[in-house]
Amino acid sequence: MILVGIGGFFGALTRFYIGKWIVSAYPWATFFINITGAFALGLLFALNLSNWLWQLCGIGFLGAYTTFSTFGFEALQLIEKKKSWQAIGYICSTALFGLFFATLGFLVA
């Protein structure tokens, strides 16, 4: 449980600082974070890590690094700014690329 928390601490911070680096009107930061996180989790899952390493890196760090709530909130903000096509593009590309990169991580392992 502590390991999950420690992973979560650093996962959330990494996400926060990447969000500060990548500044744009389109939510590229969250897109980048979620896609890379999906790839890494697919990779770690396929590697069959020992229990403690999975709790620290998989559930803790990568679980906290990627985020679903920000993704949903940003999608709604695009809709509210009347950028409906961007919103649809953001939603579909995140979902599909997430799946694609998770598969890629799986295969690379």
Add this chain to the structure above:
Amino acid sequence: MKTTLAVGIGGFFGAVSRYSISLFLTNTGSFPIATLSINLVGCFCLAWLFTTFANRTPLVLGIGTGFLGAFTTFSTFSVETLLLLENNEWMKAFSYSLMSVMGGLFCVMIGTWLARRRMK
């Protein structure tokens, strides 16, 4: 510094809460119900919080970006969808994705709407 610490501590408890819930809510019939409920609840709360408190103080960032950001997860969602596909559970994979994405958007709308109504 204050914000960094707030986000980190929020992340700690967000990840721990998610893990605890996933231990409680075991997946019924191989459907990832835990991650789905976590993501939907998190979407609602984040939208409510960020709409109510437009001023991003360290506390708001700690709860929003830290706790709720770490509580919800995208990577687990993707890997779980992949696992369903690998087991040839196409319908489950499709409905899981649809419920997460559409449900998440719906929860964000409800959260935003409630926050705005309260402020009026």
